[in-house]
Amino acid sequence: MTKIAIIGNGLSGRLAALYLDKHLPGAELTMIDPDVPNKPIVGESTIEMTSQFFLSLGLGTYLEENQRHKYGLTYYFPRPAMDGDMEAPGAAGAMAEKGAMAETEAAAEASPVAGAGGGPDYILHEAPGVIRLPAYNLNRFTFDDELARRVAPLVRKVTGKVTEVEISDEPGGQQTIHVMDKAGETSTVTADHVIDCSGRARLLAKQMGLEQDPPFQRSSYWFRLAGFDRSILNGLNVDKPRHHCYDSYSVTHHFYGKGYWIWIIPMQGEDGEDLASVGVTYRPEILGEKAMNQDKMLDLLSRDHPRVRALIETGRKVDEARYYNYMYEARQYYDTRGRWFLLGDSGFTFDPAGSLGIAYLGHQIPQITSMILKAGQGMLTPAYVEAMEGHVQAELYKQDQLSQRYPVMDDPIKLSWTLVFNYMAYFHLFLPDYMTGAFLNGGVAKRTMKLLMRKPAEMIPVAYAFPQIMDKLSERAKEKGNGAEIIATAAHFHKAVPFNFYRGDNLKRGRVAAAYLYKRGLLRAKALRLLHWWREPSLWPMVAGQYLRTGGEWLLALLLVLRPRIYERPASKDPAMMSAFDPQYSFLFPEEAASRGRPGMGRPDGGTADRKPARAKDEAGQMPAGVTATTGNA
Template sequence: MLKYEIENETETSSQVSQISQIKADVIVVGSSISGLMTSCYLKLKLPHLNILAIGPRPEQEKRAYVGESLTEISIHFFWEIGLKDYLDRTHDRKNGLTFYHKLRIDDPNDYRYSVHAPGESLYYHSRQLNRPIFDRDLYHHAVQMGVQFLDGKVKEVNIGDGKNHHQAIVKTATGECVQLSARWIVDATGHHRIIGKKVATYNHPETGQRSAFWFRLADFNEFLPQLELSMRRPHEYDLLHSTHHFMGHANWIWCIPLQSSDRRNLISVGITYRPDLYDRPMQTLEHFLAAVESEHPAVAAMVRSGQILDMHSYRNYLYSADRVYSANGWFLVGNAARTVDPLYSTGLAMTALQIQQITEIVRRDLANTLAMDDVEALSSLWCQITARRQVDITDQYVTMHDPFSAHLRRYWNLNGWWNAILPLWWCGFLTNPQGADGLMGLLQGGEKSERAAWDLFRDASTQIGAAESRHFEQTFDFDQIINRRFDRPIHSIPQQLSRYFLWRLKMRFKLMKRLGWQQQVPQIRPLLLDLVRMLAVKYLFRLKFKSLFQTIDPPLCFDCASAAKQDHLSSIQALLP
């Protein structure tokens, strides 16, 4: 039974039946994973608010589930809402992202791969979500936290103007019409974008679109024994328990091991590609196998050995909203805000970041300290981070098959994640309006510098020609780039950000030296720009954010260090004979 105030309107001549009225503080439209995450987090951080989520139980709705690979932000998010023990028991351990670059992508008989992944164990371990199970259990967790649910579909929405509350008409599963009103409303309806289409303008890129085909596979023979792998050093963990990426011509394949309730061998397998560059048909399992056998026959053999549980596909699915939050109290989260390429598994991480930003906006609104500029700063920062990442990934498809160029792009991108995004998020800069506004300056004007680096990577690959394993050992050590302990105090932020720019400098300088200075004039200006930014963040960042360093609140209120220590002890025990 709902705990909200419920009233019945008197029938008028224009009404066929009575309409119940429900008043809540926050309406979350949608009960998929982004809606459940939003509901749980708001209830955790602002427990006095009435949170009402609209939608059916996950198991009662047909959904295009995909194996979900969590990353640092999303795993901490779920730990904080109380799911660490549950995740450890129920979902497969993830040791990081593993990328397989085939040395001869056009030769089906060549099984040699250069493997790029952390050699040393990560400090914080994530999980691979078996989504049908996880979504069901997350729903029950939300109920236990005090989130209320209304099983129905939204038929009409009227967005308030800040003075007047938002209104929604819902037709319940029993056929009753219910009128809802709330001060804040969240669109978590995925590609339906029930609210988003009313309040935002969506951009659908004409070039660089993305399509995907995927399925879950059970009772299969593993692919690793068939591969000839070369890597800088032996891994300290079981490589199988990773998120696997096989790179090809304008496409990449994911393989995500999952834990199932009956302990069967289970894995999510899929392909993401740019349809403007990849002209193979991709609508059936036969299409998938024909394409994959030509580049990665070991993956095709694994698929043929197992049992397909379900299949799904999206075509030309990329879009993005021009704004995702409003001072009038509406918010777009997850796929209602934008769709992403899952190459780096940051979809749920960016959703978690959004939810933390939304919670900060609502908190300030309740305290009457919210300024319109606060909302704009957080919205703009999130849109800028996600847009820059997707532009970069879009360009990668041109050289995704090129093992040497592609692995340099990987290191360049992950340097930004480990040494910039994660420390800034951990210390609260991405969820604080003043921090977000200041960081926009660091993000602006970097497009030419990025593209110059991409050109540099292509030139280096051209010089090498047909790459061999030894060539990768002559570049950079990924374990040195990774910032495993990004969870340091706020006073370390200048040092961590300067490390980010230092690695960019090292990569440019080493490759420019290798190619010959006289041919690298276009790289001089980006090199100097990174040098200036490295010195600026090291010596001036603290001055720029002087007041913020004293008052900023990190988004997490959970003993993550203790949780990580437990993970380390369990991983060490697992390696003992």
């Protein structure tokens, strides 16, 4: 029997326990935690990856009945002054004449502060429809309580503080965890594998000297707000695409300024009332502010987003938390022999932009499970572990890019185009890799690492899409006053998001990647047209180079449409480098794979020897009728 010790009882530890119980039903799970109350909770907004991971754990009915749907990420860009109009009134009508998206919210008149003097009008980027993959805004207090209730019968609980972890160098040796309880009594726990979920305590990283500084720092301050007037948010004077698909309140709201961004996450309170998480993340050296609190945040909002301040002042603060210079990393996250793993915040921290933190737990936990499965079968190799480690480094590359977006967060032109570009990459490249389980293949993980190769801090440029073009567009907007038109043109969510994508088992990733390349070229071409380059010969050399890039991307897109298997070539066929789940997508839903006559998970070579039935459970913890699943003998 495989013995697994989980150090920590927070979100990452509970999710890991649920997942391991499902995919390693014969394993003995021990959870060690000192039960310290009132820990800061962060991470309330989910994305499609996160929700699929939650659904695979049997949380679907709970989420539908107890948490609120999230219909994408919505971005508010202060409308730049138009030509001859320094105060920028009448944005909707002016933009309609230019053929851009134009709808001024009639609800603005219903708000006591909408249209008040001094506040900017906004150009709104939001999803113009509902995609088939759901997402949710979580009340983390009720959600975490539900996870704790579900995990309790699955694990052996040891209450106490871990003082040391002894890692065995013997082949097949067990690790020894030393624990001290509140009375000072000591005990030990032995395990084949140790998963550090200690969060910011960073138990193993500190013990083994793996701590590492990140290239850039961030700080954050947030609080939960109750009793507020949501009509202020719905009544902002905005230009937005016309749709009747959902209430625009039910999204994650983003507001920006130099060196910072603000989030508002609507959620459901314990008694069903409106609740919201409101926070700011910033780079202190750019914002010029070190330690943030509510008063300082309100001063910031008075300057840049006064109506958001008005919204906050109608409510009451329930609780608050803050982190100063909270970013950190580690030199290693996974042991090459599978003895220990750093999961979530025990290894590195995320910028909350893009709601990627919990989403990457949905990557790391299957990665760790795949490595444990391989170790149990005697097939875990350093090469496979290093490939999974490389995937973590690729994720940190994204964090580096986010860090270098802060210098241009007050430039709505550069930021609006960059966010649409990132949305497109997520839906066409990263989400398909996740849904199909391809990220668990060592060859695919290595390609991801090569494409997203990290650089030293001094070599990381300020990160925004099409820099040569955006620099010119931003400069011209100040001269010609057409910034609103440029931002509106970037609202390509209807083309950036594949609304028909909902299942990964039969997805041809090559063709989805081809769509990404085509749309990337299309966005570049649209941006170039906004320059009116044909009127200025000085721009022709730059434009020629940009159109050559577009042509190259479209040719590659055509090749991938005709030969989508080319995109799959990096996927390793070596059993030692393949996912431990067979078929790959069964890392999420092994029951579905089993119902189609596929094994579900187990030996990387697809064999079925030495497998034990998996415990496929429904929401009530019962085996669904007619469902069978299998797993590797660990």
